[in-house]
Amino acid sequence: MTETRHTKVLIIGSGPAGYTAGVYASRAMLEPILVQGIEPGGQLTTTTEVENWPGDTEVQGPDLMIRMEAHARAMGCEIIGDIITSLDMQSRPFKAQSDSGTVYTADAVILATGARAKWLGLPSEEAFKGFGVSACATCDGFFYRGQEIVVVGGGNTAVEEALFLTNFASKVTLIHRRDELRSEKILQDRLFKNPKIEPLWFHELDEVVGTDMPKGVEGVRARNVKTGEITEIPCKGVFIAIGHAPANELVKDTLETHMGGYVVTKPDSTATSIPGIFAAGDLTDHKYRQAVTSAGMGCMAALEAERWLAEQDLDSGKDTTEPLGYGAPVDAAE
Structure with a gap:
């Protein structure tokens, strides 16, 4: 009842x-x-x-x-x-x-x-959710010890997640569609001083690439928003941090x-x-x-x-x- x-x-x-x-x-x-x-x-x-x-x-x-x-x-x-x-x-x-x-x-x-x-809405993003694509660094960062990781975004969330992931990753690439961040200045200072983080300006995530057996991320393709040129970045984890x-x-x-x-x-x-x-x-x-x-x-x-x-x-x-x-x-x- x-x-x-x-x-x-x-x-x-x-x-x-x-x-x-x-x-x-x-x-x-x-x-x-x-x-x-x-x-x-x-x-x-x-x-x-x-x-x-x-x-x-x-x-x-x-x-x-x-x-x-x-x-x-x-x-x-x-x-x-x-x-x-x-x-x-x-x-x-x-x-x-x-x-x-x-x-x-x-x-x-x-x-x-x-x-x-929020998510980007890419089919490849959806396909690898839970298999290398995440929106929670504190939930999943531990699984990428010694690996290369990509973070997408330019606000507080993205910078905080990129900084946190340096506790595990060998390298963090921050993809942002502009050439400056929207995050708080104190967070930006920490990011720019961290040798493990490399910003990729004027780019957006175009595709997540990986394998099906076993299912997992192997890298991403990032598109230059000005020229359309594609840059391939090897990584094992992709963290979407766009708000x-x-x-x-x-x-x-x-x-x-x-x-x-x-x-x-x-x-x-x-x-x-x-x-x-x-x-x-x-x-x-x-x-x-x-x-x-x-x-x-x-x-x-x-x-x-x-x-x-x-x-x-x-x-x-x-x-x-x-x-x-x-x-x-x-x-x-x-």
């Missing part, structure tokens, strides 16, 4: 935004339920050294997320290892279907589903989005285009995309959810199945 559980606040996602929302909602005595999603802890579980988290000169990403989860639990947040597969926002209480079969109903929802790695896209599958057809799918919130707020639905973290943030800003938005979402719930007369006997108005303009989400 399908189990149905009700909560005042349902938090979907378990990165810095989700766990911080859990802390604040618990302290507000809202007894929140947090459903972790497909990647408990979010993107920080796939990073190593974090040097910009206030209070920690250096902390391992997975360790930080374990501490955040423990903090939320200690405050009283119920944390469940499950995945929300659909979210009905047309009527109240909101209804979320989980992969386990449990249905969660909630008076308010905080969306903190974050973002995930992230918001994990908006639950809400992309119902909530207002912009900038490639990021959920729109009211100015200086986490309120979305549907009253009672709040969004925080990388799902909404196309500009900063930092753990500390995500945590701040998680705090905001919990405080705003508490305030919004206090304004609702949920026990008045009025029809709680009243449609809320899909796709309402953000300014009208009062």
Whole structure:
């Protein structure tokens, strides 16, 4: 039999935004339920050294997320290892279907589903995913000890992954379609000083080449974006580090989005285009995309959810199945 559980606040996602929302909602005595999603802890579980988290000169990403989860639990947040597969926002209480079969109903929802790695979309990239092509250096770098590796990208993610991979690789080639990096200057300085890293400017990945028996990467073909000339680079691993896209599958057809799918919130707020639905973290943030800003938005979402719930007369006997108005303009989400 399908189990149905009700909560005042349902938090979907378990990165810095989700766990911080859990802390604040618990302290507000809202007894929140947090459903972790497909990647408990979010993107920080796939990073190593974090040097910009206030209070920690250096902390391992997975360790930080374990501490955040423990903090939320200690405050009283119920944390469940499950995945929300659909979210009905047309009527109240909101209804979320989980992969386990449990249905969660909630008076308010905080969306903190974050973002995930982007891919280039090349057929050869897809063919060798898991067999030499990866988007997570901390997950897979260990397998390439003493090997030559290629990293694709030019932002913080690419530079961080290239630097990390020098712990294992004999050589790291960084392929970038421009002649300058978009990453923080301190990261660029480290990269240019590292003798194991060789940038390949004005190039883009054209094809991953390898073998089928056994299946594995043997090299890549990189195309010069100005001349079209192909350069062949031998390598055993290819790491795609071109950024992230918001994990908006639950809400992309119902909530207002912009900038490639990021959920729109009211100015200086986490309120979305549907009253009672709040969004925080990388799902909404196309500009900063930092753990500390995500945590701040998680705090905001919990405080705003508490305030919004206090304004609702949920026990008045009025029809709680009243449609809320899909796709309402953000300014009208009062």
